[in-house]
Amino acid sequence: MTVLAPTYPYFLANRPEAPNHDLEVLDKYSGEVATRVALADDAAIDRGIAAAVEAAEPMARMAAYERQAVLDHCVRRFEERFEELAMALCIEAGKPIKDARGEVGRLIDTFRIAAEESVRIGGEVMPLDISPRARGYSGAWKRVPIGPCSFISPFNFPLNLAAHKVAPALAVGCPFVLKPASLTPIGALVIGEVLAETDLPEGAFSILPCARDGAARFTEDDRLKLLSFTGSPGVGWDLKARAGKKPVVLELGGNAAVIVDEDADVDDAIERIVFGAFYQSGQSCIGVQRILVHDALYERLRDQLVEKTKALPMGDPKDEDTFIGPMISEKEATRLHGWIESAVEAGATLLCGGGREGAMLEATLLEDVPSGEDVVCQEAFGPVAILSRFSDFDAALAQVNDSVFGLQAGIFTRDLYKAQKAWDVLDVGGVVIGDVPSWRVDHMPYGGVKESGLGREGVKFAIEDMTEVRMLVVRTPQA
Numbered sequence: 297m298t299v300l301a302p303t304y305p306y307f308l309a310n311r312p313e314a315p316n317h318d319l320e321v322l323d324k325y326s327g328e329v330a331t332r333v334a335l336a337d338d339a340a341i342d343r344g345i346a347a348a349v350e351a352a353e354p355m356a357r358m359a360a361y362e363r364q365a366v367l368d369h370c371v372r373r374f375e376e377r378f379e380e381l382a383m384a385l386c387i388e389a390g391k392p393i394k395d396a397r398g399e400v401g402r403l404i405d406t407f408r409i410a411a412e413e414s415v416r417i418g419g420e421v422m423p424l425d426i427s428p429r430a431r432g433y434s435g436a437w438k439r440v441p442i443g444p445c446s447f448i449s450p451f452n453f454p455l456n457l458a459a460h461k462v463a464p465a466l467a468v469g470c471p472f473v474l475k476p477a478s479l480t481p482i483g484a485l486v487i488g489e490v491l492a493e494t495d496l497p498e499g500a501f502s503i504l505p506c507a508r509d510g511a512a513r514f515t516e517d518d519r520l521k522l523l524s525f526t527g528s529p530g531v532g533w534d535l536k537a538r539a540g541k542k543p544v545v546l547e548l549g550g551n552a553a554v555i556v557d558e559d560a561d562v563d564d565a566i567e568r569i570v571f572g573a574f575y576q577s578g579q580s581c582i583g584v585q586r587i588l589v590h591d592a593l594y595e596r597l598r599d600q601l602v603e604k605t606k607a608l609p610m611g612d613p614k615d616e617d618t619f620i621g622p623m624i625s626e627k628e629a630t631r632l633h634g635w636i637e638s639a640v641e642a643g644a645t646l647l648c649g650g651g652r653e654g655a656m657l658e659a660t661l662l663e664d665v666p667s668g669e670d671v672v673c674q675e676a677f678g679p680v681a682i683l684s685r686f687s688d689f690d691a692a693l694a695q696v697n698d699s700v701f702g703l704q705a706g707i708f709t710r711d712l713y714k715a716q717k718a719w720d721v722l723d724v725g726g727v728v729i730g731d732v733p734s735w736r737v738d739h740m741p742y743g744g745v746k747e748s749g750l751g752r753e754g755v756k757f758a759i760e761d762m763t764e765v766r767m768l769v770v771r772t773p774q775a
Contacts, residue, residue: 300331300384300482307488307503308340309347310496315340319478319505324390324622324655325612333481336504341473341513347499348444348471349519354497355469356441360415366466366494367411373490374404381455381486383614388480389454390622390655392613395576403455406738409755410463417468417759424769432772439763442543443521445472446514448535450527451624452579452677454483457547460738461524462487462501464758470522473502475514477527479624481505515539522762529675529747536750545751545761547743549675550703552733553586553696555718557689560590560708562597569681570604572706572732574659577623578679581748582704582734585676587683588692594685598663601683602648605659622655623678629657632678635671642666647683667698675701689714697723703744704733725752 300321305312317332336344374381378400385396419438424430447461458476465472476484488503504510515523515535524545525532532546554572556565572584589597613621623629633652639662640646649660660680665672672682686692689709696705704726707718715729725744728735736742743752751761 300387302331304331304333304482304485306334306336306340306485306505307492307501308336308344309499309502310492312488312492313340319481321388321480321482323387324624325614327626327654330387331482333485333505336506336510338510338513341504341506341510344473344502344504345444345513345517345519347502348473349499351471351497351499352441352443355471355500358469358497360417363414363467363469364411366491366496367407367414367463369494370407370463370487370490371404371411373493374400374407377486377490381483384482384486385455386613388482389451390613390624391576392618392621393616396613399453399456402738403459406456406459406755407463409739410467413464413755413759414467417763419765432774433769434772435767435769437765437767439468439759440766441469442762442764443470444519445470445522445524445762446517446520447472447474448511448514448523448525448527449474449476449484451477451480452576452581454480455487456738457526458484458487460753460755460758464755464762466496467755468759468762470762471497471500473504473514473520475511476503476505478505478507511535512538518542524751524758524761532749543761545743545753545758546749547581547751547753548747548749549581549677549701550733550744550748551585551673551675551699551701552582552704552706553588553699554584554706554732555686555689555692555696555708556587556589556593556597557692557707557709557711557714558590558592559710560593562593562600565708566597566600566604568732569601570608572734573681574605574608574620574679575734577621577657578659578681579624579677580734581675582736583677584681584706584732584734586672586696587681588686588695589683591685591687594683598647598683602661605661606648608659610656610658620656620659620679623657624655626655628678629655632671632676632680633657635669635674635676636660636662636680639665639669639671642669644669649679673699689717693718693721697721700747701744702746703748704728704736706731706733706735724748
């Protein structure tokens, strides 16, 4: 079995440094220390930012084929280190090994897409002679790198959500500093190991695990020209308020709902909902949390869903058959367990699950949860989902919108007009027809509205955020 190295350096201006091994990284299933990581202090972060500033010009001068070569190298090396990366995820995040392999596959997809996009970042020739005063003028615009970027990535997808920041930056030629989550820094540091094998200009990247208060430097320093943050709403909006003049991209989670209408294929819907609600122990921003089912299907779907949920294998994420592993920490499992107990005390029915041992929380289904309970109106971010019934499709759409979040929603319907109406009416960043809101592919625009954030990820769309439009106007004197 592949194991983690005993210690890991951080990367400062492309180079590994290990001034200490102060950050303990736990095996999230056993609770034991799995490895130790160098922890950056304020001086190291300042050096990383300064190096990124110095690298901005040589990064911008890189030819498209050179940037593509860096990304292609990453794809090859991630493929070669596939099982190592998957096991690292399994250990540091408690992610079941099958889910971990899926994330490594998405890491590779994201870098491959970025390699493709790196050689087609174009612009447009545009006519300017729209009135007599503009006769003889022509124009064109192109995209240029915005400059040094600041990235803060979360614990739940330590590889792919870092990749969605790093790969577009490399594609367009932006140097960056990255703060990975302290609970799960290993995936980002392995990305750093691979990048260090390339010929990127000195200072092109720094990957610096640090204490939470270190995020202030990643946010407030005016030398950084963009902040991209993925994490909790409370932290994200606070960082935006302190970011100064720089643009900010925020992906802040959700409270995702799925509607199962009366014409849906129940068996298909159940299979997808079980996956959407409980894959990687529900710790996904677009994990199914609210399940709205038409009256005509409700009892059948509920009973079968409970049966399948009870059958989900729970245990050591390193076992090939495990579907439900630990949550990221006992603290988070305790928090969500308390929400479940509060809902039951308020009158909800516990259909299955609800038990907890340490960081392990059983896959849980509830129904008839009062609307004010945290488990239904906040982001659960764990293995729990809420069932409710509806008789009117428009009312179901309104119920989906009755949330402070707006990331993605899923609709099981075969009615084209209802699907179109959902796309028109739902106040979310993405509507998925015939599947759960938990579905994403890595080149599509992904992001939310309301408390779910600002801006969009997806390589092409992130490239837009990491570039600025530069206009050229040419005057041809008229005879």
